[in-house]
Amino acid sequence: MNTYKITLIALLAALAVVGRFMFQFIPNVQPVTTLIIISGFFLGPASAIILAVLVTYLSNLFLGMGIWTIWQIVAWAAIGLLSGWIGKTNLKQPIFLLVAFGIFCGYFYGFIVSLATFTVAGKFLPYYIAGLPFDTYHAVGNALFMIVLYPVLTRVFTNYNKQWLLKKNIN
Template sequence: MMGANWGLYMTLIGILSIALLMFGMEKKKDFNARQVSVIAVLAALCAAGRAVTGVALLFLQPTMFLVEITGFVFGSRVGFFVGAMTPLISNFFNGQGPWTPWQMLCWGMVGVSGATVKVLFPGAGNKTLAVLCFFWGYLYGAVMDIWQWSTFMNPLTFKTYFLLWVAGFSFDSMRAAGNLLFCAALGSQTIKILRYFHKKMDVQYLENL
């Protein structure tokens, strides 16, 4: 389509997609106070880690593995919301822009992928999550390249997308290596800690006995 503002279209698609997903997951089942508190605390931790490292170590961030493990332990809804809120909050320090909805979508899907692993492979452990984190380093870059390609590249062909992806391959590799390193080093202990708090959340107090 000649003259089409694909950057605007892709930004609107990102906003609509993240809005529909957040609305659908929120309405599926009401959050209780404990779930909201967990989402707030974990999203704040992830956003802080991304904001602190985002300036100097943009591609080595100790946060993506935490979003994935959150989904693995708490399920897809909590994982998605923690992931989606991470770039939204941290970009107040790193810089908000039309890329934010797509970042929210990608990070939310990281949390959902952790929950998916738990459903498909109940016996999976940190090694499986570390491998998934590694691949997310590349997948995140590939998805974000779609937004950048549609906004800044002309013509919009597979060749121009491929050239853009190749140009960012080294950065994606750094992100993938960082994800693998952080998950391998901290993942097992993080799973234990989050499972402990998950059990605490599931405690039901019986009254009037």
């Protein structure tokens, strides 16, 4: 992993932590999942997993740690892994497919985090059904953030790839 990539991951982590903190007043609406999807798509699964761990740990220092932190890391790391695999297969995905994937990830994240309640309380279905409106907020938030952030971050990642290729050819 080169210095450019580490810097980019650190900047994305800072953006995600600030975004999560700024949107904390709207339940389950945050740019974190979208940033993990986009970074996995362009930088690969390992970078997205690193971003997921950094963002979860750093943002939960401000918002509160608990047993859910582990499950948030698992859910966001799985999303990063999936988006990294999608990015490795084809970087020319239309935005509506990425928006649909973001919506899916909102519900997937909610399902994984709901599993934590099953391991602690033993009651999964009531908790999951009660949380579906919040998962819907997360899914809609992911779609909106994807529409706003994907075009902007595509330029950043395209510029990153050009710089990385230039540096690789010079050395």
